[in-house]
Amino acid sequence: MNEAASPLGERLLSLIARLRIRAPSLRTLRTDLLRLEAPWQVVVMTALAGLCGTGIVAMLNSSAVVEGDADEVLWHGLMFVVLLLLYRGLQRGLLRRTAAAVEAALDRQRTAIAGKVLRLDLRRFETLPREQLQGGLARHYATISEAMVGILTGLQSLVLLVLTLGYLATLSVMAALLSLGVFFILIQAYLGKRAELAQRMRAAAAAESGLAGALAELLDGFKELRLDHRKRAAVLDAVDTQSTRSGMERAVTAGIFGDVIVFGNSMAYLMGGAVVFLLPILGSADNADLPRLVAVVLFLIGPMGATVGAAKQLATARFAINALKEFEALLDTLQPPEGPPPSLPPFRSLRADGLCYAHRPQGGDAAYRVGPVSFEVAAGEVVFVTGGNGSGKTTALRVAIGLYPPTAGRLLLNGTPVSDAVQEGDAYRELFGAVFADAYLFRHPHGLTDAQLPRLRRELEGFGIADKLPADPRDGFDPRTLSTGQRKRLALALALAEERPVLVLDEWAADQDPQSREAFYRVLLPRLRAEGKAVIAITHDDRYFDAADRRYHMEDGRMTEVPAA
Ligand SMILES: Nc1ncnc2c1ncn2[C@@H]1O[C@H](COP(=O)(O)OP(=O)(O)OP(=O)(O)O)[C@@H](O)[C@H]1O
Numbered sequence: 001m002n003e004a005a006s007p008l009g010e011r012l013l014s015l016i017a018r019l020r021i022r023a024p025s026l027r028t029l030r031t032d033l034l035r036l037e038a039p040w041q042v043v044v045m046t047a048l049a050g051l052c053g054t055g056i057v058a059m060l061n062s063s064a065v066v067e068g069d070a071d072e073v074l075w076h077g078l079m080f081v082v083l084l085l086l087y088r089g090l091q092r093g094l095l096r097r098t099a100a101a102v103e104a105a106l107d108r109q110r111t112a113i114a115g116k117v118l119r120l121d122l123r124r125f126e127t128l129p130r131e132q133l134q135g136g137l138a139r140h141y142a143t144i145s146e147a148m149v150g151i152l153t154g155l156q157s158l159v160l161l162v163l164t165l166g167y168l169a170t171l172s173v174m175a176a177l178l179s180l181g182v183f184f185i186l187i188q189a190y191l192g193k194r195a196e197l198a199q200r201m202r203a204a205a206a207a208e209s210g211l212a213g214a215l216a217e218l219l220d221g222f223k224e225l226r227l228d229h230r231k232r233a234a235v236l237d238a239v240d241t242q243s244t245r246s247g248m249e250r251a252v253t254a255g256i257f258g259d260v261i262v263f264g265n266s267m268a269y270l271m272g273g274a275v276v277f278l279l280p281i282l283g284s285a286d287n288a289d290l291p292r293l294v295a296v297v298l299f300l301i302g303p304m305g306a307t308v309g310a311a312k313q314l315a316t317a318r319f320a321i322n323a324l325k326e327f328e329a330l331l332d333t334l335q336p337p338e339g340p341p342p343s344l345p346p347f348r349s350l351r352a353d354g355l356c357y358a359h360r361p362q363g364g365d366a367a368y369r370v371g372p373v374s375f376e377v378a379a380g381e382v383v384f385v386t387g388g389n390g391s392g393k394t395t396a397l398r399v400a401i402g403l404y405p406p407t408a409g410r411l412l413l414n415g416t417p418v419s420d421a422v423q424e425g426d427a428y429r430e431l432f433g434a435v436f437a438d439a440y441l442f443r444h445p446h447g448l449t450d451a452q453l454p455r456l457r458r459e460l461e462g463f464g465i466a467d468k469l470p471a472d473p474r475d476g477f478d479p480r481t482l483s484t485g486q487r488k489r490l491a492l493a494l495a496l497a498e499e500r501p502v503l504v505l506d507e508w509a510a511d512q513d514p515q516s517r518e519a520f521y522r523v524l525l526p527r528l529r530a531e532g533k534a535v536i537a538i539t540h541d542d543r544y545f546d547a548a549d550r551r552y553h554m555e556d557g558r559m560t561e562v563p564a565a
Contacts, residue, residue, distance in 0.1 A: 009105025012042070012098055013144070016151060016314065017321040045094045050159035052087035054167050056080060057299050061292050095152055102148050106141050109324065113137060116331040121424070122403040124334045130216070131209035136327035140320040147313035147320075154310020157303035164303070168296045174282055175293045178274045179300060186267045186304075190260050190311055197256055201319050204249035211242040257312040264308035268301040342422045347431055347501035348414045349378035350400070350534065355409035357399045370395045370557040372409060375536075376550070379501060382525050382535040384545060384564070387554030393538045394437065396559060397504055400536075402429040433500035437507050437538075439491040441479035452497045459493035463516075485511045503528065505537040521547040 059080040062072070113136055117125070161183070169176035218225070218235050225232045275297050276290060356371030370392040377383045385393050398404045400411065402423050411418040413428075422428050448456060456473060460466040465486050469477045479487055488511050495503060509517045521544035528535050529549075537548075545551055546565035553562045 007105075008042070008098070009101035009103070010108075012102050013105050013109075013321055016317050017325065042094065042098060045090055045097075046156055046159050049087055049090040049094060049156055050163040052083045052090060053160040053303075054163040055083040056087060057164055057296060058167055059083065061295050091156060094156065095149065098152050099148055103145065106144060109328075110137065110141055113324070113328055113331065116328065116335060119336065120331070120334055121336055121405065122398065123405065128330075129209075131212050132327060134212060135209075135323060136331075140324050143320040144317050147317035150310050150313035151317060154307050154314065157306035157310070161300060161303040161307060164296065164300055168293070168300075171296065172279065172289065172293055175275050175279055175297070178278060179271045179297060182267050182271045182274060183304070186264050186308065189263050189267075190308070193256050193260060197253065197315060198319075200249060200253045200256065201315065204246065204253055205319070205323070207242065207246035207249045211239070211246045214238040214242045260311065261305070261308050265301075265305060268304045271300065271304075272297045336424050337421075342425050342427055344422070344427045344431065345414060347379060347534070349376065349412075350431075350502065351376045351412040351415070352396075352400050353410050353412060355396070355399050355406045355411070357395060357404050358407055359395070368392075368395075368557070370399070371407075373399070373554075373559040374409075375400075375552045375559060375561070377502070377534045377536055379534050380529055380532045381549045382529055382537065382547065384548040384551045385536065385538045385554065385559070386540065386542075386545070386551060386562075391554040392557040392559075393554050394506055395557075396554065397506070397536065397538065401432045401434065401502075401504055431500060432502045432504050433495035433498045434504040435488065435491045435495050435506065435508050437510075439488065441482075441487055441491060441494075443476045443478065445473045445494060445497075448494070448497055452499060455499070456493055456497035459496045460490070463489035463493055465489050465493075485513065485516070488512070489516075501532075502534045502536065505535070507538050507540065509539065509541055517541065517544075 059076045062076050117133065117137070120128075165176050165179055165183075168179060214235070218239060221231075221235070225235060272294055275293050279290070279293070352373055352375050354372040354374055356369065356373070358370075359368045373392075373396040375383060375385070385397065387393050395404070399406050405420075405424070411423065413422075413431075418428065445453070445456060453473070457466065460469060463486075465482070468482055468486060469490075479490070482490060488508060492505070492508060509520045512520060521541070525535060525537075525547050539545075548564045551562050551564040552559050
């Protein structure tokens with residue numbers, strides 16, 4: 001579609017992000033318009049719609065209608081119908097076109113941000129708060145979409161307001177000046193509340209994040225909560241506290257907006273009052289003109305209300321657009337350098353030589369250190385990594401397979417040191433097929449080629465779970481319909497089907513029944529060895545330590561080689 005190539009949506013979003021309501025002066029108005037680079041199609045259509053709207057008022061209010069000249073009335077009536085149709089067509093076109101363009105821009109923005117999140121390395125990804133990720137990938141877009149129609153209608157109303165004021169000036173300059181004065185008072189009232197509004201919106205966003213955290217506990221811990229009424233009460237209490245806080249913040253924000261809107265409405269009536277009661281005193285209008293002037297002023301009330309009402313949507317959308325911008329800027333600072341994808345020689349061996357790594361919370365001291373870690377594995381070898389809970393096995397392997405960057409030491413591939421650029425590249429990480437202890441299963445066999453599907457089927461049959469998946473796994477499956485052990489089998493079958501030279505397994509057999517565990521150590525591992533795979537397996541199964549060619553033991557983050565059996 002045309003929209004995809006057009007930057008209209010992006011320009012509208014940028015316009016909204018930068019749109020500031022401030023005390024108007026000709027100088028700021030001019031620089032604003034230049035800086036905003038408002039898309040000309042939208043400007044032209046808005047101006048035309050505004051002209052039509054003003055024309056409608058002029059027709060309704062023409063002296064001919066007031067004086068009852070039949071021919072003129074007919075002519076003005078026809079003009080009225082034409083203008084009304086035009087006005088409706090332009091408004092509809094404008095709303096549809098701009099809404100579609102903004103949605104397309106939001107779609108592109110979300111895809112770009114998701115791409116940037118996916119390029120992050122694991123260490124940096126883990127530093128991003130969950131709420132910020134949810135906002136940057138989902139919540140803010142909905143907020144902007146919902147605010148869009150109100151903002152666009154408000155912008156149209158503002159143009160209509162200005163043009164109708166111009167029309168009013170042709171009837172009575174003093175009446176137009178009085179109305180303009182009232183409008184300025186209204187803008188000043190909004191400006192007086194702006195700082196408080198911004199502060200309240202930030203507080204509401206923080207409260208919303210707290211609520212999202214409490215709700216995540218309610219959903220993720222549902223099973224545990226079903227078993228314990230005290231836990232349920234505690235979680236409900238947390239949800240209630242956060243929900244009340246969030247609701248209060250929103251109510252205060254709505255109250256401030258409400259004040260502005262109510263003030264705006266009364267100001268609009270004040271405009272009518274000023275014209276009726278002040279103009280004759282100021283001697284600027286004949287009493288005969290007053291009904292026409294009042295009619296125009298009353299007509300201004302609608303657009304004025306819509307313009308003031310749009311201020312809330314504008315502030316909300318601006319807040320969300322700026323939050324997205326900040327999130328994207330943060331992602332940009334965390335992006336790894338783009339290097340040419342290095343091609344690697346066929347895998348023969350991998351050696352870790354004194355690798356070290358420190359878990360470091362953002363800006364803080366190292367929370368936990370792993371290292372030095374040294375081990376070796378070659379094609380056709382099985383090595384085990386053993387050690388107590390928290391001794392650093394998982395972390396050590398994450399460093400070795402390129403998920404965490406080492407702070408010291410080096411990796412050697414086929415005896416050649418692996419450069420930082422290679423270690424950070426996809427080609428290095430794609431040497432490894434992995435089943436993590438908390439393996440995540442996608443609903444489709446992403447990444448598997450057609451040629452790899454027959455192997456997947458064979459492995460699924462070998463694990464006795466072929467009937468749990470559709471005949472063609474590309475049709476998708478629901479991992480929740482599998483037991484814990486079956487999920488691990490599916491994860492291993494998928495990893496085997498990928499045919500990567502090194503297989504990394506984190507306590508894979510821990511969830512398996514005794515027969516499957518026996519088959520894993522006595523049948524599968526020898527088969528993989530015979531296929532020429534290198535296998536690195538973390539295990540606590542001391543009964544089967546003899547199934548490895550070598551065993552490395554970890555204690556307090558340090559790794560040493562010990563006899564396999
Ligand atoms: N993201 C993190 N930030 C800070 N510390 C962490 C992080 N991940 C792990 N740790 C710490 O690193 C240490 C090693 O964890 P690791 O998961 O590597 O242990 P493990 O030997 O695999 O344990 P287990 O056998 O229980 O799986 C633990 O003390 C853990 O608290």
